[in-house]
Amino acid sequence: MAAKWNHTALLVIDMQNDFILDDSPMRVAGGKAIVPNVIKAVEIARQRGILVVWVVREHDPLGRDVEVFRRHLYSKGKVGPTSKGSAGAELVDGLVMKEGDYKVVKTRFSAFFATHLHSFLKTEGIQDLVVIGVQTPNCIRQTVFDAVALDYPSVSVILDATAAATPDIHQANVFDMKNIGVATPTLQEWSELCKQA
Template sequence: MAGADENQAKWKSTALLVVDMQNDFLSPECCLFVAGGPRVIPAVQKAVDIAREKGAFVVWVVREHHETGRDVEYFRKHLYDGTSGPTMRGAVGAALVDGLVPIPGEHKIVKSRFSAFFATNLDLVLRREGIQHVVVAGVFRKIY
């Protein structure tokens, strides 16, 4: 039984980071569309289901920006006109794609740069939860 207990303990100390699974990255009509991105949606959904089933800590990492673009990288500022822009806070484009919905107890990290660790409390959240293992899924998972 020790093996089962160890396996359960590993899952409890594991976090799944679901990164940038937002409409503006996964809808072909959006300017930040990631080619091939929609193909990963089923795999990410499955990863979330397994993580939940096993008791892993699920963290939703999203970009949300001010409508003026004052919090985006300089090279993206031209995409914001004061009333709209990609992954604008509260807009449909910033919402998670259909089928991916956080449940109570899961955590959301809002980032303004590529890294989920830059200028966020992600490190603190993971430490407080006792996380020792991190699995990353999503469309921009290579940028850390």
């Protein structure tokens, strides 16, 4: 394994049933299509010794820690989306946390907002971030913008392992991220890069 990959983390964002499955009220339309590429990206990361960080939403079942605009989805007698311990909060089939992976729970869009992610990554010696998951205009974009603001030297978003409600929304947000210096390789391009010493 190349030593440089020891300083890289793969952030897998919100690949949970409530964001991917067809019958979910929080479903991201483009999410299901990227599942195979997300699985492959995780496999590549593990092969290269890249730290895999699972960033997930887990909310209080009563919605007491959810954004104001989503509180209507949590009512008495009804479990809201990605409630802690619910089937909707679980990773989609094919994605499994393994020993050595790390889990970060967030309650807002950015993986850095009100979490210990930054301090954990610094403790682990992580300098470079690769981001995959859903969805591009919200959790992906805000996490990436925060990573740039926190001066991570290299931030990448794998184009075909991230998704939004529509391809146009996805591309518009990718354009904005490119404009702040974020790399946007395809999975194939990133895979080839990972083979380099």
